[in-house]
Amino acid sequence: xxxxxxxxxxFLLVLFCLYYIIPAKHQWKLLLLASYIFYFLAKxxxxxxxxxxxxxxxxxxxxxxxxxxxxxxxxxxxxxDLDKETKKQYKASMKKKTWHWLLACxxxxxxxxxxxxxxxxxxxxxxxxxxxxxGKPLSFINIIVPLGISFYTFQAMGYIxxxxxxxxxxQTNPFRFALFVSFFPQLVQGPISRYxxxxxSLFAEHSFDGKNVAFGLQRILWxxxxxxxxxxxxxxxxxxxxxxxxxxxxxxxxxxxLFYALELYADFTGGIDIxxxxxxxxGVKVTENFxxxxxxxxxxxxxxRWHITMGSWFTDYIFYPISVCKPMLKLSKHSRxxxxxxxxxxxxxxxxxFIVWFTTGIWHGASWNFIVWGLGxxxxxxxxxxxxxxxxxxxxxxxxxxxxGFRLFQVIRTILLMSSLRMFDCYRDVPLTFRMFGSIFTKFxxxxxxxxxxxxxxxxxxxxxxxxAGVVLLxxxxxxxxxxxxxxxxHKKPYWLRAAVWYGLFLCVLLMGAYGIGYDAxxxxxxxx
Amino acid sequence: xxxxxxxxxxxxxxxILGSLFLLQKLLMPKYVADVVEGAFIAEYYQEEKNxxxxxxGDCEVYENFSPITLWQEYGINSYIRGSAQQLIWQSxxxxxxxxxxxxxxxxxxxxxxxxxxxxxxxxxxxxSIEGMKWSMSKVKxxxxxxxxxxxxxxxxxxxxxxxxxxxxxxEDDLKYMFQTKQVSHNxxxxxxxxKAAGEIPEGKPxxxxxxxxxxxxxxDKMTALCKEKGIQLILxxxxxxxxxxxxxxxxxxxxxxxxxxxxxxxxLELVDEVGIDFTQDTYDAGLHMNLSGAEKLSHxxxxxxxxxxxxxxxxxxxxxxxxxxxxxxxxxxxxxxxxTKYSK
Numbered sequence: 001x002x003x004x005x006x007x008x009x010x011f012l013l014v015l016f017c018l019y020y021i022i023p024a025k026h027q028w029k030l031l032l033l034a035s036y037i038f039y040f041l042a043k044x045x046x047x048x049x050x051x052x053x054x055x056x057x058x059x060x061x062x063x064x065x066x067x068x069x070x071x072x073x074x075x076x077x078x079x080x081d082l083d084k085e086t087k088k089q090y091k092a093s094m095k096k097k098t099w100h101w102l103l104a105c106x107x108x109x110x111x112x113x114x115x116x117x118x119x120x121x122x123x124x125x126x127x128x129x130x131x132x133x134x135g136k137p138l139s140f141i142n143i144i145v146p147l148g149i150s151f152y153t154f155q156a157m158g159y160i161x162x163x164x165x166x167x168x169x170x171q172t173n174p175f176r177f178a179l180f181v182s183f184f185p186q187l188v189q190g191p192i193s194r195y196x197x198x199x200x201s202l203f204a205e206h207s208f209d210g211k212n213v214a215f216g217l218q219r220i221l222w223x224x225x226x227x228x229x230x231x232x233x234x235x236x237x238x239x240x241x242x243x244x245x246x247x248x249x250x251x252x253x254x255x256x257x258l259f260y261a262l263e264l265y266a267d268f269t270g271g272i273d274i275x276x277x278x279x280x281x282x283g284v285k286v287t288e289n290f291x292x293x294x295x296x297x298x299x300x301x302x303x304x305r306w307h308i309t310m311g312s313w314f315t316d317y318i319f320y321p322i323s324v325c326k327p328m329l330k331l332s333k334h335s336r337x338x339x340x341x342x343x344x345x346x347x348x349x350x351x352x353x354f355i356v357w358f359t360t361g362i363w364h365g366a367s368w369n370f371i372v373w374g375l376g377x378x379x380x381x382x383x384x385x386x387x388x389x390x391x392x393x394x395x396x397x398x399x400x401x402x403x404x405g406f407r408l409f410q411v412i413r414t415i416l417l418m419s420s421l422r423m424f425d426c427y428r429d430v431p432l433t434f435r436m437f438g439s440i441f442t443k444f445x446x447x448x449x450x451x452x453x454x455x456x457x458x459x460x461x462x463x464x465x466x467x468x469a470g471v472v473l474l475x476x477x478x479x480x481x482x483x484x485x486x487x488x489x490x491h492k493k494p495y496w497l498r499a500a501v502w503y504g505l506f507l508c509v510l511l512m513g514a515y516g517i518g519y520d521a522x523x524x525x526x527x528x529x
Numbered sequence: 530x531x532x533x534x535x536x537x538x539x540x541x542x543x544x545i546l547g548s549l550f551l552l553q554k555l556l557m558p559k560y561v562a563d564v565v566e567g568a569f570i571a572e573y574y575q576e577e578k579n580x581x582x583x584x585x586g587d588c589e590v591y592e593n594f595s596p597i598t599l600w601q602e603y604g605i606n607s608y609i610r611g612s613a614q615q616l617i618w619q620s621x622x623x624x625x626x627x628x629x630x631x632x633x634x635x636x637x638x639x640x641x642x643x644x645x646x647x648x649x650x651x652x653x654x655x656x657s658i659e660g661m662k663w664s665m666s667k668v669k670x671x672x673x674x675x676x677x678x679x680x681x682x683x684x685x686x687x688x689x690x691x692x693x694x695x696x697x698x699x700e701d702d703l704k705y706m707f708q709t710k711q712v713s714h715n716x717x718x719x720x721x722x723x724k725a726a727g728e729i730p731e732g733k734p735x736x737x738x739x740x741x742x743x744x745x746x747x748x749d750k751m752t753a754l755c756k757e758k759g760i761q762l763i764l765x766x767x768x769x770x771x772x773x774x775x776x777x778x779x780x781x782x783x784x785x786x787x788x789x790x791x792x793x794x795x796x797l798e799l800v801d802e803v804g805i806d807f808t809q810d811t812y813d814a815g816l817h818m819n820l821s822g823a824e825k826l827s828h829x830x831x832x833x834x835x836x837x838x839x840x841x842x843x844x845x846x847x848x849x850x851x852x853x854x855x856x857x858x859x860x861x862x863x864x865x866x867x868x869t870k871y872s873k
Contacts, residue, residue: 495537512692516692517683
């Protein structure tokens with residue numbers, strides 16, 4: 001059920017009505033039912049996967065909680081009898097037990113993710129090697145990749161790590177936990193919520209709050225605008241450009257790079273707007289996933305503002321644990337003594353970052369283009385980190401840091417850098433991406449940007465007009481957001497004015513949306529991850 | 530305060546729904562200038578419904594038979610309910626719909642659409658279905674006709690289908706928002722121009738000549754419905770040279786007519802008898818008749834209806850005379866208009 005389908009809208013309508021009709025204490029049960037229906041309708045077999053992850057993680061959580069409770073009770077009971085060393089030994093033995101549960105849960109669930117998502121990728125790489133030596137290639141396996149498996153697995157694994165760390169209490173009710181894992185608005189493209197952030201509002205009893213519901217619906221509408229008016233319209237041009245790389249190289253590739261950046265932004269943030277809006281109508285508070293990322297002044301800042309929940313997940317659950325793990329501390333010691341303090345201290349950070357970006361890349365998709373894309377980000381971040389002293393010197397000499405022109409330059413530079421890296425995602429083929437990127441600088445056909453050639457890629461002058469207006473609107477909204485919620489601002493306006501604003505937006509989606517016959521129903525890009 | 534709040538909500542709802550209704554009216558195609566076939570189905574509802582003969586089918590009925598000729602020569606009060614590539618299930622539900630208003634003595638069905646067993650093109654579906662008034666027949670026709678990319682809701686709220694037409698609006702869209710222009714003559718689509726038929730190639734061999742199960746189901750339903758209502762169903766194959774009519778298809782229809790005791794006339798075999806001259810009587814090289822061909826065919830078929838089927842001559846009824854007088858005037862006016870246009 002695509003978020004942009006009539007069936008999804010009908011599904012929401014029925015759910016919203018039922019949600020506020022039934023007794024509030026049953027609301028979370030209805031959400032669980034709705035989430036499972038949503039997932040079942042995608043493909044019934046998906047339910048098996050999500051159930052396995054849910055049950056195994058819930059069970060491991062309970063076991064960890066039990067060990068932790070036993071430890072607490074034992075220590076409280078024997079507070080006076082135990083010396084410091086015995087306490088330490090006892091704690092270590094209990095920690096080991098919880099660690100075993102955690103490890104088993106992680107290996108089991110990440111194993112499922114790895115098998116369904118990466119088996120054929122692994123086989124394909126093995127085959128490439130085997131063929132080099134004239135061997136017989138292995139056959140690919142026919143395996144179903146459940147919708148949103150990367151998202152719900154990461155969400156469940158975040159939970160079990162939090163329980164292990166003691167930052168979250170284990171959920172004793174398996175059905176409530178099942179809802180946390182399967183909450184349908186965020187099931188297919190995130191955000192990757194933390195249990196601690198989501199559980200209270202998810203299981204709370206909600207009475208109808210007109211303002212909240214209206215705000216939720218407004219957010220949904222804004223998401224539809226981004227997805228249907230901008231992303232799906234842009235998709236037509238992007239598809240033409242990337243599917244015919246030999247014909248559309250040079251300046252076309254440059255245009256395609258920017259078009260894809262716009263499409264991806266509108267598609268992903270639009271999808272998240274719909275997710276958060278749906279949750280808000282239901283009274284559930286879902287973590288924000290974007291903070292005007294295209295206003296970032298550098299890549300590091302960009303990654304703090306784009307797909308925030310994924311970034312923080314990798315930071316908290318991969319980067320930090322790796323950075324402080326024993327082998328890494330040993331490596332740090334060795335590298336400092338071997339390479340000196342200045343270079344040696346960087347080695348563990350670079351290595352941890354490398355692992356994080358490699359994982360980020362492969363999480364997005366089982367192919368080399370995503371891995372190279374992830375590592376490309378790593379290179380850019382590391383290089384910019386190394387260049388920081390140089391930047392500092394520059395800023396000491398030239399007082400441009402707070403000048404509008406320089407800030408604009410930084411924003412444009414970041415957009416261009418991110419967009420060029422996104423070409424790996426766009427063309428989905430590493431050599432081709434390098435070739436197309438190279439063609440931007442070697443094939444001098446810049447005239448195609450203004451001689452009308454871009455009118456032959458499936459987009460008319462009217463489409464460009466709509467897209468330009470859409471970009472202006474997106475930019476304006478982002479600028480207004482700097483001083484607070486746009487919806488709150490509109491809410492303070494007279495009734496007829498705000499009614500006109502929202503109805504105007506609705507008409508834009510209705511009349512200018514790229515939907516129905518003549519347009520291809522396009523899946524959200526992040527659904528594929 | 531509470532009253533004012535409710536008043537505001539109601540007023541807002543009225544304004545929103547009203548404007549959406551107007552927008553939908555504006556955006557829907559009017560079928561008055563190009564592709565007028567899309568307007569045929571809806572025109573029926575403006576008619577006085579006491580026809581003795583109703584033709585049901587695709588372009589092979591609405592371009593090949595002239596109800597005006599049938600009236601002028603035989604006093605037969607007839608109407609054509611047809612649209613472009615009207616599939617057999619659409620014809621069946623259109624017949625169901627027609628029978629809600631009247632019970633004619635004869636229903637004439639053109640059998641070419643038996644060749645289609647599955648939904649075909651969305652654009653033709655729209656032309657065949659959209660003009661129907663809402664009833665269970667329309668609902669079922671939509672359900673039977675939708676291609677995989679279509680959605681029922683788009684028929685209920687056509688604005689969802691035509692939402693992007695705002696960039697192609699013409700003056701006609703505004704002019705005909707609430708009124709329509711008569712584009713057919715009792716369902717007949719007039720063309721007076723001539724394009725002679727050239728060499729018509731033999732039909733390409735088919736993998737399977739058997740008409741589909743679905744097509745037969747609806748033909749059976751049509752036959753049963755007519756029997757139930759005491760209507761004589763006549764099957765015809767118009768003398769269109771293309772799409773090619775295979776002997777194997779002919780045999781199946783002949784057999785069906787025999788099994789169900791139906792009159793079946795294949796005009797492809799009566800071309801000389803009717804006097805059709807494919808150098809003069811077609812406007813698109815043999816696919817459809819022009820006015821001259823349609824009048825010849827109507828003359829011939831009218832004779833059968835009148836003499837063999839005993840359809841009454843109602844030319845003496847004053848009330849009908851009044852109605853047909855107007856229709857004939859419009860027919861003659863368009864004929865002159867088209868002759869002028871095509872003689873330039």
